[in-house]
Amino acid sequence: MKSRLIASLALGAALVVTTTGCSMIAPQATTIQYAAAEGVNVPDSGPIEVRNAFIVATDDGSEGNFIAALINDTDLSHTLSIQVGEGSSKITETVRVPARTTLSLGADEEPLLLTDLDAVPGTVILGYFESDGTGSPIVDIPVLDGELDYLAPLVP
Numbered sequence: 001m002k003s004r005l006i007a008s009l010a011l012g013a014a015l016v017v018t019t020t021g022c023s024m025i026a027p028q029a030t031t032i033q034y035a036a037a038e039g040v041n042v043p044d045s046g047p048i049e050v051r052n053a054f055i056v057a058t059d060d061g062s063e064g065n066f067i068a069a070l071i072n073d074t075d076l077s078h079t080l081s082i083q084v085g086e087g088s089s090k091i092t093e094t095v096r097v098p099a100r101t102t103l104s105l106g107a108d109e110e111p112l113l114l115t116d117l118d119a120v121p122g123t124v125i126l127g128y129f130e131s132d133g134t135g136s137p138i139v140d141i142p143v144l145d146g147e148l149d150y151l152a153p154l155v156p
Contacts, residue, residue, distance in 0.1 A: 038144060039068065042127070046134030048072050048080040048097050053127065054142045055084070056111075056154040061120035063156040064143060065113055067106035072097040082112070083128040084141065089118050106154055113156055121145035 039052035049071040057064035072078055077098045084091045091114050097103055105111050119125040124140035146155035 038142060040139050040141060042129050042136045042139055044134065045080070045129040045136040046131030047074045047076075047078050048129075048131040050080070050129050050136070053129075053139075054144055055114065055117070055119065055125065056106075056146060056151050056156075057117060057119060057121050057143050058156055059121065059145065061117055061123075061143070063113065063115050064117045064119065065106060065111035065154050065156050066093070067111050067154060069107075070095060070097050070103040070105065072099060072101050075099050078131050081130045083130075084114060084125055085118065086126050089116065091116065111154060117143075119143045 037052045039054035042050035042053060051069040051071065053066070053068035055064040055066055066082065066084070070080060077096060080095045080097060082093045082095065084093075093112055093114070095103065095105075095112065103109050117125075121143050122145070123143050125143055127139050127141040129136040129139075144151060146152040
């Protein structure tokens with residue numbers, strides 16, 4: 001009787017260890033950072049954080065509105081330089097972000113109109129962001145159209 005009890009306890013312990021052991025070595029999905037929306041989060045853009053950046057463009061891709069959340073958690077006002085495209089078709093714009101402020105371009109604030117864009121919806125365009133001498137890696141910014149109801153008002 002005693003050996004049956006020990007065997008069942010050992011079997012139960014082995015079952016618990018084998019069914020929960022995978023969680024000890026497998027990556028946890030909740031710890032992986034990602035953009036949960038259409039846009040892209042931009043790493044290492046300096047004191048200004050760029051979140052959910054994307055462009056809503058016209059059908060021919062000649063113009064587009066740059067949409068993003070620009071976050072300044074510092075005690076000083078900073079300027080963000082935004083470069084979109086490459087070569088001779090590169091577009092550069094700047095946005096001043098006050099201290100301790102989040103600018104939501106396309107929501108609370110007017111979106112940033114990019115003319116001579118040359119990027120049709122459904123593609124990506126290269127983007128580079130810099131504030132106070134700190135620049136981000138080059139990121140692919142998605143170019144969308146106004147087909148979805150909530151994006152339709154954002155088409156230039």
